[in-house]
Amino acid sequence: MRKFDDSLPLRLLKAREAAMGFFRPLLQEIPLTEQQWRVIRALNEFEELESKQLAELCCILSPSLTGIINRLEQLGYIKRRKSTEDQRRTLISLTDKAKKMFASMSPRLEARYQEMTERFSHEDMKALEELLIKFCDVKP
Numbered sequence: 001m002r003k004f005d006d007s008l009p010l011r012l013l014k015a016r017e018a019a020m021g022f023f024r025p026l027l028q029e030i031p032l033t034e035q036q037w038r039v040i041r042a043l044n045e046f047e048e049l050e051s052k053q054l055a056e057l058c059c060i061l062s063p064s065l066t067g068i069i070n071r072l073e074q075l076g077y078i079k080r081r082k083s084t085e086d087q088r089r090t091l092i093s094l095t096d097k098a099k100k101m102f103a104s105m106s107p108r109l110e111a112r113y114q115e116m117t118e119r120f121s122h123e124d125m126k127a128l129e130e131l132l133i134k135f136c137d138v139k140p
Contacts, residue, residue, distance in 0.1 A: 022112045030101065035060055035068050040077060040094065044102050048093040077101070 004010065020034060027037050038058045043049060049057070055065045069092060072078045077098035083089035094102070117125050 019116065022116045023109055026105065026108055026112060030105065033068075035064070036072055036077075039065070039068055039072060040098055040102060043078065043092065043094045044099070048091045050089055050091060054092060072098075 024034065027034060030037075032040070035058070038060070039054060042054060042057045046053075046057070051062065051065055051069060054060075054069075055062045058065070060068065069078065069080075073080065076095055078092055079095050080090050080092055083091055120128075
């Protein structure tokens, strides 16, 4: 068996923590959790989604997403509505409050992303992105 430190899942977790270290301080200012921000970010891009779609896009388990959605709704960041085509479907979208917050935070988060990129190179970041995409396509 591989040494503990040579475990691929552990290395991926450490890499995630290193990456989030660039963004977490800014998210704590809002204050939002990483998962809450991920939901807001997805809704900003896709405008309106069902919770199942949101869970898949954000890599959040449905039971956890339920709590996140409830909390974001309490904070006034998201709203729900019944689909006009199918009343069984509930669609989730951002409120104006969330859109304003997103617009004010995005440049700061993008600056952090650039700071992270500068520590490597554009080529290394592109290679990493391509390898991660390729890795995510691997099925057991």
